[in-house]
Amino acid sequence: MTLTITPQKVVGFHYVLTNADDEILDRSDEALEYLHGFNNIIPGLEKELDGLTIGDKKTVSVPAADAYGEYDDSLIHEFPKSAFTPGEELEVGLEVELESDQSSVVMLIKEIGEDTITLDGNHPLAGETLNFDVEIASIREATKEELEHGHVHSGDGDGHHHH
Ligand SMILES: [Zn+2]
Structure with a gap:
């Protein structure tokens, strides 16, 4: 069975983030994991990853309004x-x-x-169109606990996890 990205899946992906001037703003070291369908990542990106499968690559352009907002x-x-x-x-x-x-x-x-x-008070990336070069690295079912919390519990000792 091929897993595809649907709500309640934990998705790992690599990304390179560039702005409209092709400057690299950020890139993943290890694959970034998030819980799909829970607004863990910016909505304009999450929407475009829907239905992809492991190994898929996609370039996603997210207008400011769907990323960190227009400059205010x-x-x-x-x-x-x-x-x-x-x-x-x-x-x-x-x-x-x-x-x-x-x-x-x-x-x-x-x-x-x-x-x-x-x-x-604007987010540093407010007003920027963000371009993500994405490659899907992993997809798995979320655990019951992850669904209750609405975020991923990683296996790295959970240093970032606080309740
Ligand atoms: Zn939690």
Whole structure:
């Protein structure tokens, strides 16, 4: 029986990620495993892997809207320098974590002015069309526990796994 990618399968795939300028943004070392149909990966990619089988190769182009979203100017905010902890390392391109009562959000330092610092809350890949060169490496049935959790439990000692 040939396994194909359908919801509730655990899929391993290799990928090379490039942007519209053909610059390589990321690539897999080992095959990346995810649980299909559970929004574990960006929706525009998941949709295109549906129905593939082991060994299949595909180039998938995902528009920004189906990847990390369009670039949103309203996520750019200016803060007075006094709002930052004295001694905190502030440099364009560094990430800072803003904490509120309920949650924290990571923003990128976009600009450092005389008295203000401009932060950008967009995902670094927002606004980018992403091209994935994908090769399917493995497909297996998910375990009951994986389905309950909605994600893959890898066999590597589960270092990333927290509940
Ligand atoms: Zn889990």
